[in-house]
Amino acid sequence: MERPRVVREDGALDGDVVRAVLAGDVDRYAELVQRYRDKYARYAARMLGSLDAADDAVQDAFIRAYEQLAQCRDPANFAGWFFLILRNRCFAERRSSGRLGKRTSLESDPVAAPDDAGRRLEDEELRQRLQRELMELTPEQREVFVLKHIEELSYEEIAARIGGSVAALKMRMHRAYDRLRERLTREEART
Amino acid sequence: MKTLALVSILAFAGTPLAAQQGVDAQLAGRVAPDVAAAVRTLADSAMRAGLPSDPLVQKAIEGAAKGVPAPQIIAALETVLGRLDQAAAAIRAAGVAQPDAETVVAGAFAASAGMPASAVTALARVQTAKTPAAALLRIAGTLAAIGVPSPQAVSLVVAAARSGGDVTAVLDLPARVESAVARGVTPVQAAEGLARAAAHGGLPQSPGGGRGNSGSHRP
Amino acid sequence: MSEMHSLVKRLLDGELGLAELPVELRAEGEWALRLLAAADRRDVRLGAGLDARVMAAVRRAAPEPSSAWRWIVRPFELRLAIRPWAALAAAAVLILLVVARPFGRGVPSASRAAVPESVVVRFVLYAPSAHAVSVAGSFNQWDRGATPLVPAGHSGLWAATVTLAPGQHQYAFVVDGRQWVVDPGAPAVDDGFGRRNSLITVGAPAGDKSL
Numbered sequence: 001m002e003r004p005r006v007v008r009e010d011g012a013l014d015g016d017v018v019r020a021v022l023a024g025d026v027d028r029y030a031e032l033v034q035r036y037r038d039k040y041a042r043y044a045a046r047m048l049g050s051l052d053a054a055d056d057a058v059q060d061a062f063i064r065a066y067e068q069l070a071q072c073r074d075p076a077n078f079a080g081w082f083f084l085i086l087r088n089r090c091f092a093e094r095r096s097s098g099r100l101g102k103r104t105s106l107e108s109d110p111v112a113a114p115d116d117a118g119r120r121l122e123d124e125e126l127r128q129r130l131q132r133e134l135m136e137l138t139p140e141q142r143e144v145f146v147l148k149h150i151e152e153l154s155y156e157e158i159a160a161r162i163g164g165s166v167a168a169l170k171m172r173m174h175r176a177y178d179r180l181r182e183r184l185t186r187e188e189a190r191t
Numbered sequence: 192m193k194t195l196a197l198v199s200i201l202a203f204a205g206t207p208l209a210a211q212q213g214v215d216a217q218l219a220g221r222v223a224p225d226v227a228a229a230v231r232t233l234a235d236s237a238m239r240a241g242l243p244s245d246p247l248v249q250k251a252i253e254g255a256a257k258g259v260p261a262p263q264i265i266a267a268l269e270t271v272l273g274r275l276d277q278a279a280a281a282i283r284a285a286g287v288a289q290p291d292a293e294t295v296v297a298g299a300f301a302a303s304a305g306m307p308a309s310a311v312t313a314l315a316r317v318q319t320a321k322t323p324a325a326a327l328l329r330i331a332g333t334l335a336a337i338g339v340p341s342p343q344a345v346s347l348v349v350a351a352a353r354s355g356g357d358v359t360a361v362l363d364l365p366a367r368v369e370s371a372v373a374r375g376v377t378p379v380q381a382a383e384g385l386a387r388a389a390a391h392g393g394l395p396q397s398p399g400g401g402r403g404n405s406g407s408h409r410p
Numbered sequence: 411m412s413e414m415h416s417l418v419k420r421l422l423d424g425e426l427g428l429a430e431l432p433v434e435l436r437a438e439g440e441w442a443l444r445l446l447a448a449a450d451r452r453d454v455r456l457g458a459g460l461d462a463r464v465m466a467a468v469r470r471a472a473p474e475p476s477s478a479w480r481w482i483v484r485p486f487e488l489r490l491a492i493r494p495w496a497a498l499a500a501a502a503v504l505i506l507l508v509v510a511r512p513f514g515r516g517v518p519s520a521s522r523a524a525v526p527e528s529v530v531v532r533f534v535l536y537a538p539s540a541h542a543v544s545v546a547g548s549f550n551q552w553d554r555g556a557t558p559l560v561p562a563g564h565s566g567l568w569a570a571t572v573t574l575a576p577g578q579h580q581y582a583f584v585v586d587g588r589q590w591v592v593d594p595g596a597p598a599v600d601d602g603f604g605r606r607n608s609l610i611t612v613g614a615p616a617g618d619k620s621l
């Protein structure tokens with residue numbers, strides 16, 4: 001993944017903000033929180049299956065990133081480093097309550113700005129079914145699916161972000177395709 | 192009882208730009224341009240590594256005031272930065288995830304007094320809420336400067352910190368060692384004697400009359 | 411057969427177009443593409459309450475400004491006995507008294523820091539042959555002209571009274587404007603330039619007593 005040079009009209013480079021926080025200006029950490037609060041929220045929501053869980057995970061990740069800020073080797077790439085902390089936090093969910101296996105209905109989740117009242121009911125059902133089945137994948141399989149088909153990264157970009165070879169990622173994805181196909185065709189056969 | 196009002200000796204500016212301006216302001220007229228440039232470069236490295244940069248500024252000013260040639264000043268600055276980096280690493284090795292600037296500078300001071308990184312780690316590990324790492328490192332470094340060898344200095348500081356009292360037990364150590372030395376023992380003998388006393392239930396009433404009741408000055 | 415055909419997988423990976431699939435796989439391909447299209451790509455916005463919660467936790471974790479000198483929490487005196495250094499040729503004898511008397515708020519306060527109670531310190535040097543003596547250190551930017559010592563009669567002693575903030579300071583005496591002399595009665599540390607600096611540790615003022 002290329003290192004984003006995040007420049008905002010109103011603010012400083014990420015690297016400068018990180019350095020300022022490390023130098024003692026703790027209040028400026030809020031700039032990073034505001035910048036990245038929503039950037040990886042969709043990833044967290046799709047990985048964890050609910051908005052509440054995503055909120056918790058992103059909050060925890062920001063706090064942990066602050067605690068470990070001195071270990072951020074490349075402050076200019078705070079975004080990438082923060083993503084890895086969030087990722088670890090998402091993966092850690094499975095070690096606790098087993099929430100990841102739960103079938104979570106996202107229907108009542110005010111997940112996003114409402115976009116399309118005209119979406120067909122069929123597609124809405126399919127969307128929910130797909131999300132449910134994603135939660136039945138292993139976290140690693142779900143992650144590659146989310147990064148490729150929801151975050152719309154290429155395999156190369158995914159490899160740059162989370163490590164591993166493109167070939168290994170493809171294998172993981174293809175196993176995910178198999179499992180999705182298996183579960184969804186079985187479900188279709190039942191209906 | 193007066194409230195202790197304490198100030199940080201390391202004045203951090205709010206942003207890197209302001210920090211650089213602060214550095215330039217402190218150096219202006221005091222150091223040669225090539226030294227100032229070196230300070231800016233090294234201060235930038237320090238800040239990127241999360242290390243305090245003020246010790247670099249102060250060392251440059253000291254060198255210039257002492258008439259030290261620029262190459263030697265710059266070499267000393269690199270030594271300072273190396274010590275800060277090593278101190279931060281040694282403190283992290285003690286399990287402190289994010290060492291604060293004061294502790295890092297105290298660790299670098301201990302190193303400048305000749306203490307090895309392992310001593311810095313050992314002292315940082317022992318720290319408690321009552322006896323913060325910065326105090327332990329400063330006092331251990333001071334003991335080393337008095338002539339107590341590093342292992343005995345660490346043992347003595349650790350024993351005093353664990354003796355259950357507050358940080359005054361640690362802060363008193365250099366004066367106690369110097370009193371003992373004035374009475375004729377060597378620094379290492381003084382340190383070992385005090386460490387034994389601390390391990391066996393506390394240090395004796397501290398020397399140096401005129402201080403008043405040692406218990407009444409606690410803030 | 412529950413496994414997805416490998417060509418359909420490549421279709422999903424974006425390596426093939428639907429038209430490139432064999433006819434018998436087109437239906438499966440279309441189904442798979444519809445599935446992908448159903449993935450929820452809607453933006454997710456978390457509430458701004460998260461910012462507040464994070465900053466509350468972060469501020470709790472941040473070190474307090476006043477903790478910088480936490481390691482000095484009570485006054486103590488540094489009294490050095492007069493050392494028998496007079497026998498040495500270029501000897502200097504230092505009698506250093508730390509007067510634990512609150513001096514006042516002479517130091518401007520930083521925005522997040524509290525004002526220190528400074529402590530009065532008396533530096534003394536025995537240098538009977540000197541024409542000028544000063545003390546330079548971390549407390550006066552090592553300026554050899556900032557703190558001159560004054561001869562005390564004809565004793566050969568030179569003295570100056572200085573106000574220092576609590577903490578640890580490094581210093582040396584400067585004799586005749588050019589000779590840097592370390593204090594033989596004080597601990598010394600390497601100055602990084604091949605010389606040594608003397609060390610003085612100053613405690614915070616006493617609550618009540620003065621010397």
